[in-house]
Amino acid sequence: MSRSGKDPGTRLKTAKGRTASSTRWLTRQINDPYVQKARADGWRSRAAFKLIELDEKFTLLKGARRVVDLGIAPGGWSQVVRQKAPAAKVVGIDLLPTEPIEGVTIFEMDFMADEAPAALTQALDGAPDLVLSDMAANTVGHKQTDHLRTMGLVETAVDFAISHLAPGGALVAKVFAGGTDTVLLALLKRNFTTVKHAKPPASRKDSSEWYVIAQGFKGRAE
Numbered sequence: 001m002s003r004s005g006k007d008p009g010t011r012l013k014t015a016k017g018r019t020a021s022s023t024r025w026l027t028r029q030i031n032d033p034y035v036q037k038a039r040a041d042g043w044r045s046r047a048a049f050k051l052i053e054l055d056e057k058f059t060l061l062k063g064a065r066r067v068v069d070l071g072i073a074p075g076g077w078s079q080v081v082r083q084k085a086p087a088a089k090v091v092g093i094d095l096l097p098t099e100p101i102e103g104v105t106i107f108e109m110d111f112m113a114d115e116a117p118a119a120l121t122q123a124l125d126g127a128p129d130l131v132l133s134d135m136a137a138n139t140v141g142h143k144q145t146d147h148l149r150t151m152g153l154v155e156t157a158v159d160f161a162i163s164h165l166a167p168g169g170a171l172v173a174k175v176f177a178g179g180t181d182t183v184l185l186a187l188l189k190r191n192f193t194t195v196k197h198a199k200p201p202a203s204r205k206d207s208s209e210w211y212v213i214a215q216g217f218k219g220r221a222e
Contacts (some may be wrong), residue, residue, distance in 0.1 A: 044099075047134060048076035049202035050211075051172075057198060058213050060170055061085045066124040068164075070111055070157055071135030073098045081132075091123040111135070111153075117160055127166035133157035134174040136209075151175070154212075155184060162191050167219035176208045188214045 037049070055061050064085040069078045072092030078101050081090050081160050092098065092107040093116060098106050105123045109116060121127070135153045154173050161171040171192070188195045193216025 010122040011065075012154075040154040043076050043079055045076035046104060046202060048080050049079045050200045051077045051132070053200035053202055054172060054198060054213065055080070055084065055097075057200075058170075058196075058215065060130060060172060060213075060215075064088045064130045066126055066128040066166075067130045067132065068092070068120055068124070068128045069104075070160070071153075072106060074103075075099065075101050075104075077132055077134055078104045087156060089124050089126075091120050093120060097215065097217040103186050111160075112156060117164065120160075121164055125170070127164055129166045131157065131161040131165060131169070131171045131173075132206075133171070136174055151184075152179065157186065161214070161217070162187075162220070165217045167217055169217040170213070170215040172214075173212050173215075175210050185212075188212065191218055192216050193218065 069092035073094040073096035192214035
């Protein structure tokens with residue numbers, strides 16, 4: 001305990017060869033209550049709580065029948081879908097390997113690949129009514145570049161949703177500080193009944209991540 005009576009949290013001893021940034025990351029992980037609760041509850045990542053909290057606010061999973069999880073690894077969001085909508089068909093995709101999840105079809109491939117959209121919709125055997133995207137580009141340390149790379153993934157997720165969602169469907173996609181850019185926001189508003197931004201409590205306060213939630217897909221023009 002500190003002199004103030006407050007628990008300063010667990011501190012890691014500096015390990016040989018460990019950088020200061022990695023030490024800070026490990027310390028944060030050890031002291032993060034969401035990380036601890038995720039382990040206790042059997043979730044693969046603390047990110048599961050982000051979807052749980054978004055679902056509580058926007059009722060995303062009630063009645064979901066076909067769900068696409070873009071950037072599925074390590075699988076926390078699909079675990080939540082399986083628990084809250086056990087009858088739904090779920091398909092996920094990620095460049096990273098993902099351990100199998102019962103009831104979930106997983107593709108280890110690039111979502112940006114031309115054949116990816118067809119693979120996802122064929123696995124669902126129909127149009128999805130919910131597209132989830134927790135995708136973020138690998139950071140290079142340059143804020144503007146990192147933002148642009150991630151927004152490129154967001155744009156691809158939006159394009160997939162508008163091209164494949166069933167009428168009335170919804171999209172949840174990770175964005176960053178500043179939210180969705182003006183052009184993309186206008187596109188979403190043309191195609192969905194409601195478009196909102198939210199930062200679930202499980203998102204770290206020092207993180208710039210937000211989520212755009214677009215509900216009530218209006219359907220594609222014939």
